[in-house]
Amino acid sequence: MRSRRVDYTESTRHALVESALELFTKRGYAGTSLDAIVKRARVTKGALYHHFSGKQALFEAAFDLVETTAMDRLTSIMDGDGTAWERAMAGIQAYVRVCLEPSYQRIVIHEAPVVMGWERWREAEEHRSYGLVRAAVEALVAAEEIEPLPVEVTARILFGALHAGAETIASATDPKATAADVSRTVVAVMNGMRRGG
Amino acid sequence: MRSRRVDYTESTRHALVESALELFTKRGYAGTSLDAIVKRARVTKGALYHHFSGKQALFEAAFDLVETTAMDRLTSIMDGDGTAWERAMAGIQAYVRVCLEPSYQRIVIHEAPVVMGWERWREAEEHRSYGLVRAAVEALVAAEEIEPLPVEVTARILFGALHAGAETIASATDPKATAADVSRTVVAVMNGMRRGG
DNA sequence: ATGTTGGACATACCGATGGTATGTCGAAGA
DNA sequence: TCTTCGACATACCATCGGTATGTCCAACAT
Numbered sequence: 001m002r003s004r005r006v007d008y009t010e011s012t013r014h015a016l017v018e019s020a021l022e023l024f025t026k027r028g029y030a031g032t033s034l035d036a037i038v039k040r041a042r043v044t045k046g047a048l049y050h051h052f053s054g055k056q057a058l059f060e061a062a063f064d065l066v067e068t069t070a071m072d073r074l075t076s077i078m079d080g081d082g083t084a085w086e087r088a089m090a091g092i093q094a095y096v097r098v099c100l101e102p103s104y105q106r107i108v109i110h111e112a113p114v115v116m117g118w119e120r121w122r123e124a125e126e127h128r129s130y131g132l133v134r135a136a137v138e139a140l141v142a143a144e145e146i147e148p149l150p151v152e153v154t155a156r157i158l159f160g161a162l163h164a165g166a167e168t169i170a171s172a173t174d175p176k177a178t179a180a181d182v183s184r185t186v187v188a189v190m191n192g193m194r195r196g197g
Numbered sequence: 198m199r200s201r202r203v204d205y206t207e208s209t210r211h212a213l214v215e216s217a218l219e220l221f222t223k224r225g226y227a228g229t230s231l232d233a234i235v236k237r238a239r240v241t242k243g244a245l246y247h248h249f250s251g252k253q254a255l256f257e258a259a260f261d262l263v264e265t266t267a268m269d270r271l272t273s274i275m276d277g278d279g280t281a282w283e284r285a286m287a288g289i290q291a292y293v294r295v296c297l298e299p300s301y302q303r304i305v306i307h308e309a310p311v312v313m314g315w316e317r318w319r320e321a322e323e324h325r326s327y328g329l330v331r332a333a334v335e336a337l338v339a340a341e342e343i344e345p346l347p348v349e350v351t352a353r354i355l356f357g358a359l360h361a362g363a364e365t366i367a368s369a370t371d372p373k374a375t376a377a378d379v380s381r382t383v384v385a386v387m388n389g390m391r392r393g394g
Numbered sequence: 395a396t397g398t399t400g401g402a403c404a405t406a407c408c409g410a411t412g413g414t415a416t417g418t419c420g421a422a423g424a
Numbered sequence: 425t426c427t428t429c430g431a432c433a434t435a436c437c438a439t440c441g442g443t444a445t446g447t448c449c450a451a452c453a454t
Contacts, residue, residue: 008403009402009403033440035440043403044403044405046402047404050401054441110310113307114227114311118307122368149382149385150378150381150382153362153365153375153378153379154382156362157362157365157382157386159361160357160362160364161357161361162357163357163361164353164356164358167315168350168354171315171319181350182350184346185346185351185354186354189386189389190389192389192390192391194389205431206430206431209432231411231413232412240432240433241432243433243434244432246414247431247432248431251413395454397454398451399452400450400452401448401449401450401451402447402448403449406443406444407442408441408444409440409442409443410439410442411438411439412437412438413439414435414438415436415437416433416434416436417432417434418433421428421431422428423428423429424428
């Protein structure tokens with residue numbers, strides 16, 4: 001009952017998500033029509049509505065793809081060895097790089113809260129990128145590397161700070177130099193929270 | 198050549214912006230139709246397109262209104278007396294309160310970067326709320342209250358951190374307690390940047 | 395072998411919405 | 425009094441998200 005020769009179903013679905021991902025990144029959610037998406041994916045709206053319940057669902061699929069890709073990269077970096085502090089620093093560096101990618105920036109940071117609604121975005125992020133940041137903060141507190149600040153709030157604030165830093169880098173005339181500044185500043189902030197500093 | 202008895206023109210324009218402001222705050226930009234806006238303002242689309250070039254322009258008018266209102270409140274608070282540090286702290290408290298207002302949060306923080314585009318939003322903010330944060334950071338550096346970090350980047354990061362903090366408060370089950378946590382954490386961050394700390 | 399079912403699409407169509415083109419009315423100037 | 429013009433109102437159009445329907449074909453059942 002499943003599949004003919006090959007699994008056309010999966011490739012069609014993948015083509016749609018890929019197409020949506022690219023167009024949403026370039027033109028944004030509102031600026032991208034379903035016709036444009038299906039045209040790029042070389043299918044029709046019938047296929048789209050067969051696989052997804054609508055434009056939002058397709059957006060969330062693209063969102064999931066970007067997040068999953070980012071997650072994989074981040075976990076592999078943060079699971080390395082070293083102290084909690086060292087891994088947190090490595091994680092920050094890595095996360096800022098993730099934030100610099102156009103797809104992540106536009107889809108995950110900017111559009112998702114608007115398209116999905118902030119609450120839903122927050123829930124999704126709870127187990128994704130934000131989850132990693134939070135875990136890092138928890139590890140730092142547990143290791144008594146930083147002052148015992150409220151974890152949830154500290155993680156949220158750090159999360160927001162990293163986004164802002166990445167955006168600043170992305171739109172800077174001298175990204176290299178700005179990236180160095182962001183790095184310095186974030187480290188300074190973290191150092192400020194450090195114990196006995 | 199201008200106005201009949203009274204200035205109907207101005208009241209019509211104001212009604213449209215007010216209506217747009219309220220509806221954009223409640224339903225968001227995409228979720229608000231022009232028909233709904235003009236209906237609430239008791240005018241027609243003809244009036245809307247006479248005063249504004251389109252939906253985006255109307256949004257920006259609403260954006261300006263929210264920003265101007267917020268600016269006035271903030272400047273009056275931050276222009277008080279005290280040291281640069283004291284005024285910065287007062288400004289932070291005040292700005293977090295501003296961020297908690299639904300209109301500011303939804304229109305200025307969430308939707309504007311998407312609707313206007315991030316670059317345009319940044320430019321607009323340059324002389325508005327962000328300008329105040331930046332000025333505060335500059336004052337702190339000038340007064341040698343904090344470490345000589347790059348002003349632009351530090352201000353951006355602080356700006357992002359404040360937004361994240363405000364959002365956390367707004368969606369918290371216990372806003373009062375969370376607000377206190379945010380306050381503590383932001384102050385901790387600022388203290389971390391402080392000289393000789 | 396043949397009829398039947400159901401998944402994987404394609405095509406045609408509909409309603410809502412942003413935007414435009416045109417019409418109207420009344421006040422101010424010539 | 426005639427014309428002009430600003431401040432709208434009305435009618436209309438094109439695009440777009442979503443739906444309803446049709447088609448094709450493989451996997452069963454008989």
